[in-house]
Amino acid sequence: MYHVISTGTAVFVLYLICHFFYKSGFLSLADHRKIWNLILAVTFITTASAGLILALKVTYKWENSFFDSLLRWHVETGIAFSFTGIIHLLWHLTYFKNLFTYKKTLTEEIPVYKQSYTSKHFAANLFFIGYLSSSVQLLLMREILNISGGYELITGTFLASWLISSAAGSYYAGKSLFNNLKRINTFFAISPILSLIMMILFHRLYINPGETPSFLTSIIFNILVLFPFCFVSGFVFIKVLTAAKQNYIYNSGKSFSIETTGGIAAGLIVTLLTSGILNTYQILAISVIIFLLFLIMMYFKPDFNIRLISIAASIILILVSIWQGPDKFFRQILLKGINVESSSDTPYGNITKGIYELEESTYYNHRIIRWKNDEIEREENIHYAMLQHDNPEKILLISGDPSSCINEILKYNVKKIYYVERDPELVRTFMTENFPGKEIMAIQNVDAYSFIRKTHEKFDIVIMILPPPSTILLNRYYTKEFFENVKKKLNDGGIFACTPGSAENYYNYQSASLYSVIYNTLASVFKNILPVAGNKLYFISSDNELSTNICSLLEKRGIKNIYVSSDYLDDELIKMKSNEILSIIDYKTQINTIKRPIACFHFQSYNLTRDLGKIVPAFVIMLILFFLPVFTIKPVNFPMYSAAASLAGFEILILMSIQSSAGNIYHLTGLVIAAIMAGLSAGAWIKPFFPEKKHVKYSMLILLTFYLITGVIINRIILMNSPAVAVAILLVISLIPSFITGSIFKVMTETESTNQTPAGVYSSDLAGSALGFIAISGVTVPLAGSLNTMLIISGLIFIGFIFALMFQKY
Amino acid sequence: MKGRKISKREFLKRCSVVSAGFVCFSPEMLRENPFSEQKTGLKLAMYQEETPRGIMCRICPNECELKEGEVSKCNNRKVIKSKLYTMAYGNPCSVNIDPIEKKPFYHFFPGTRAYSIATAGCNLACLNCQNWSISQTSPDKTRNYTLPPEKVVEECLNLKCKSIAYTYSEPVSFYEYSYDTAVLAKAAGIKNVFKSNGYINREPLEKLCGVLDAANIDLKSFSESTYLRLSGGKLQPVLESLKIYRDNGVWLEITNLIVPTWTDKPEEIRNMCRWLYKNGFASTPLHFSRFYPVYKLEQLPPTPLNILNQAAKIAAEEGIQYIYIGNVPGNEMADTRCPSCNTTVIKRTGYRIDFNKITDGKCPSCGKKIDGIWN
Numbered sequence A: 001m002y003h004v005i006s007t008g009t010a011v012f013v014l015y016l017i018c019h020f021f022y023k024s025g026f027l028s029l030a031d032h033r034k035i036w037n038l039i040l041a042v043t044f045i046t047t048a049s050a051g052l053i054l055a056l057k058v059t060y061k062w063e064n065s066f067f068d069s070l071l072r073w074h075v076e077t078g079i080a081f082s083f084t085g086i087i088h089l090l091w092h093l094t095y096f097k098n099l100f101t102y103k104k105t106l107t108e109e110i111p112v113y114k115q116s117y118t119s120k121h122f123a124a125n126l127f128f129i130g131y132l133s134s135s136v137q138l139l140l141m142r143e144i145l146n147i148s149g150g151y152e153l154i155t156g157t158f159l160a161s162w163l164i165s166s167a168a169g170s171y172y173a174g175k176s177l178f179n180n181l182k183r184i185n186t187f188f189a190i191s192p193i194l195s196l197i198m199m200i201l202f203h204r205l206y207i208n209p210g211e212t213p214s215f216l217t218s219i220i221f222n223i224l225v226l227f228p229f230c231f232v233s234g235f236v237f238i239k240v241l242t243a244a245k246q247n248y249i250y251n252s253g254k255s256f257s258i259e260t261t262g263g264i265a266a267g268l269i270v271t272l273l274t275s276g277i278l279n280t281y282q283i284l285a286i287s288v289i290i291f292l293l294f295l296i297m298m299y300f301k302p303d304f305n306i307r308l309i310s311i312a313a314s315i316i317l318i319l320v321s322i323w324q325g326p327d328k329f330f331r332q333i334l335l336k337g338i339n340v341e342s343s344s345d346t347p348y349g350n351i352t353k354g355i356y357e358l359e360e361s362t363y364y365n366h367r368i369i370r371w372k373n374d375e376i377e378r379e380e381n382i383h384y385a386m387l388q389h390d391n392p393e394k395i396l397l398i399s400g401d402p403s404s405c406i407n408e409i410l411k412y413n414v415k416k417i418y419y420v421e422r423d424p425e426l427v428r429t430f431m432t433e434n435f436p437g438k439e440i441m442a443i444q445n446v447d448a449y450s451f452i453r454k455t456h457e458k459f460d461i462v463i464m465i466l467p468p469p470s471t472i473l474l475n476r477y478y479t480k481e482f483f484e485n486v487k488k489k490l491n492d493g494g495i496f497a498c499t500p501g502s503a504e505n506y507y508n509y510q511s512a513s514l515y516s517v518i519y520n521t522l523a524s525v526f527k528n529i530l531p532v533a534g535n536k537l538y539f540i541s542s543d544n545e546l547s548t549n550i551c552s553l554l555e556k557r558g559i560k561n562i563y564v565s566s567d568y569l570d571d572e573l574i575k576m577k578s579n580e581i582l583s584i585i586d587y588k589t590q591i592n593t594i595k596r597p598i599a600c601f602h603f604q605s606y607n608l609t610r611d612l613g614k615i616v617p618a619f620v621i622m623l624i625l626f627f628l629p630v631f632t633i634k635p636v637n638f639p640m641y642s643a644a645a646s647l648a649g650f651e652i653l654i655l656m657s658i659q660s661s662a663g664n665i666y667h668l669t670g671l672v673i674a675a676i677m678a679g680l681s682a683g684a685w686i687k688p689f690f691p692e693k694k695h696v697k698y699s700m701l702i703l704l705t706f707y708l709i710t711g712v713i714i715n716r717i718i719l720m721n722s723p724a725v726a727v728a729i730l731l732v733i734s735l736i737p738s739f740i741t742g743s744i745f746k747v748m749t750e751t752e753s754t755n756q757t758p759a760g761v762y763s764s765d766l767a768g769s770a771l772g773f774i775a776i777s778g779v780t781v782p783l784a785g786s787l788n789t790m791l792i793i794s795g796l797i798f799i800g801f802i803f804a805l806m807f808q809k810y
Numbered sequence B: 001m002k003g004r005k006i007s008k009r010e011f012l013k014r015c016s017v018v019s020a021g022f023v024c025f026s027p028e029m030l031r032e033n034p035f036s037e038q039k040t041g042l043k044l045a046m047y048q049e050e051t052p053r054g055i056m057c058r059i060c061p062n063e064c065e066l067k068e069g070e071v072s073k074c075n076n077r078k079v080i081k082s083k084l085y086t087m088a089y090g091n092p093c094s095v096n097i098d099p100i101e102k103k104p105f106y107h108f109f110p111g112t113r114a115y116s117i118a119t120a121g122c123n124l125a126c127l128n129c130q131n132w133s134i135s136q137t138s139p140d141k142t143r144n145y146t147l148p149p150e151k152v153v154e155e156c157l158n159l160k161c162k163s164i165a166y167t168y169s170e171p172v173s174f175y176e177y178s179y180d181t182a183v184l185a186k187a188a189g190i191k192n193v194f195k196s197n198g199y200i201n202r203e204p205l206e207k208l209c210g211v212l213d214a215a216n217i218d219l220k221s222f223s224e225s226t227y228l229r230l231s232g233g234k235l236q237p238v239l240e241s242l243k244i245y246r247d248n249g250v251w252l253e254i255t256n257l258i259v260p261t262w263t264d265k266p267e268e269i270r271n272m273c274r275w276l277y278k279n280g281f282a283s284t285p286l287h288f289s290r291f292y293p294v295y296k297l298e299q300l301p302p303t304p305l306n307i308l309n310q311a312a313k314i315a316a317e318e319g320i321q322y323i324y325i326g327n328v329p330g331n332e333m334a335d336t337r338c339p340s341c342n343t344t345v346i347k348r349t350g351y352r353i354d355f356n357k358i359t360d361g362k363c364p365s366c367g368k369k370i371d372g373i374w375n
């Protein structure tokens, strides 16, 4: 525990005191500054020298308690140093400001970009900006989710921080006079590296080995890591866009569509490459290299030889990245202490194999999924469910480690085992070894949700070893829709088992709510539900009677186990614990459905109770970050803000709808995002279809009508008989609002008005999307359901429309 | 006109912020205790002292100094009208029956059951707390049973448990409740056992020892800095309380949970064993326990068996006589062997005793006394 807040506050209080003395005449300004320069120097020297000694300690493995205390001092003075540094930064703010605005001295007018750049040049520049932004986004999102636990709230926070930081960058671009495109682009090219450095640095400094940080820490971590890159990316986009506009090459709408196209390209390429071809850091390295090459070619106008050398150097660097990817290195840093053997990325996650003290273990998105001596886990996973069936012959195993589970399954007279896991790379990892029973195993590389719906097989037992409903995606497996499909595929008296969380000695209100929702959802489909509190909490469901007499059942079958046995368990105690869980279930609570993922919501609140004292500060920060930007938005730009927020919210709804009707949603998710971006891009490119002065108002009206109608018909679409047709309709539908939103952007950026600049419109667009993502996915959908969310979205558009009526008077 | 514009804008802004705030702080998210009627059992706290700043609690080395209305670090003490009150009296949130081996106690009435109680709150904050949902909250936020000391004793007798275990969260932080219950239990012939972090001051501990029969103390690490980072506490006070338990004749067992990358350095384990040996704990059972990813430490692997075996080896080399490996089903380091002739005197499978050959507290083969409380 280090005292970030206390040390920081101490420094600031000291500063305020000192400042007071100076203001009241006790100290001269020079002395005041001298004191703080001294403090800065002292903290710097202590931090640096302690850091150096620690580095030596690590290298030469010196062991002494002195070093341990040194570490504390290193960090504490580091904190003091940073805070003192911030104070200094504030003093010298004007200096830094001038750095960005030095052209002001040359001429009062913002210099027009009379450089001889061609349209090709601008197109390429805009495209690459979009491309690099999106690929860095995909990479950082994966990593930040891995680090901070990957639950839905983190995803929302990530997207919102991303958009808000970019909005800040573009907002600032509208005010800044720093116009040197060459320099700005160079900054942009190196900013991903800056963000990566921040990520590694903060991870090392503030996150303990193996620790999942609190939500509060995660928010701060998100912002600090994303800010350098996103700020510059928002900045560079507006600058290039303005340059293109001033050179009469592209209007803002067109620039926006080219940038968006770059983003779409990044999404497609990254998804393609991560299917076993390249890993994320490799892709990032290559993207940065290509961008740098582009910069050299376009902005530095080198002669032929230099061109040749640059191209050759880039090719070599790319080959090096492919051959010796940086992924293992980064993974090693992030999984402190574990000896990383290999790391590979798939479209679904990261698989890392590590060795710790001669024992190999496998991590999926940084969470351990396979380790040696896993008797407790594997026996509990299998036997609580299988013992309930008299003669289980056909088993369906959803996820989990089959090479380990099979040892348990084979203790029964099983004829066939189906194993469903969507990540082929993971299956490969599990199936490397030859293990008994492999021959009766049928492996299905598909999403379990669609497998269950489509399969013609019927099973005696379905055991689901998926994580709890921490995300909307995982929530699907705990919905009424899914359970109903499972039941259809069970033989008479079939058993279904799932594990929505860990068993505890006490269930707090939030976990009780989570388990109540899941219990009730199961109870809406199955006649009997038996909670079994092992190390994890198991819900066993069936239409047949279920029994807590695990030990007697084992004895009757003559099954010998190591952990699930009377050596460790006692039927009477199992029953007591089971009854205890039944006693905390709220039988009147809601049911979890695709359209109302309430279990996912309860999981988030349960997760937040891990740091009870930090919930309020975390929400205050969220509020300040994602809701208060509304204050910086000019009323005239509010229609953009509301259209963007609505579109983001609509995007989430479409994604959720597709989840309920489609099979392989991982690819479809990419497709939906691409469709929406394409709609935006097209809308921003094509000439407005209404008279310019009326365009925004009319468009808002169309959006309003669209969202209202969609709200009414969306359920019908989801419930259509042919999922393929439903998905196609949803995809086409999503083009409409994105196209209109894109055209609103185009018209608003092109209308010459003193208080309406592309920067202002673009930052409203980003800030609005931030609000849409966080509020719709995190709050309104789970609490209000999708139909009400459509109403809220329409309401938002209506407010935007009013603003358009009031303020858009050109 | 301009004025109107601003006020409209202000109005909308306010509306949006207020509604956003409302949505964000939706009562669902923060709702804590729907059972508020059966909340706290307030009771005047023991070992409180007035200081210039407020009231100081002298129970544990945290020595919280609280002002009016402030809540202690252990989340279950509060100053009300200038007096310190415990909020954890007669209101456990977790009540279970466990085999005594689960605590773990291997040398204390083997094969018996312990009536286990815990209230919310703990004076430390371990990153790997298994019971974080009780330890890191306070009794007014949990669903509680109404179970005053006399009722605990009564229930324990009804359920035929040999002992009452004060466990799961941290009994030091519900000191008054456990002390009063222990006094009654002792009178009723029930044994009292503490499963504790040992983070307690001398005076309260000595008083407690008068009614306690056994304690299993978590010695979380043997490095001050790791203690601080992992648990937010200090090592030295724990070592002191081990000595106090020993000197006051309470049966002691020690648990060392080995957390990969945190507390698994062989030198550290050796130093710990050396200290234990030098300070007269050679015959105190030492349980090396396997870590599983939990709470904040979810990105670590379970402790490899190699490490646990190596730790056991080190302990043996340093002269510790009874060494066990816990949380590893099916491992062989669960049996009790005679330190002198190495005969297996108690054979265990899981929590089950396969045989217990100890007669009159002695090894049947060589007659050496096997330390422990056997009957």
Ligand code: SF4
Pocket: B057, B058, B059, B060, B061, B062, B063, B064, B072, B073, B074, B075, B077, B122, B123, B172, B173
């Ligand atoms: S027992 Fe609780 S109140 Fe008393 S000093 Fe320890 S943490 Fe503070």
Ligand SMILES: [Zn+2]
Pocket: B338, B339, B340, B341, B342, B343, B363, B364, B365, B366, B367, B368
């Ligand atoms: Zn002997």
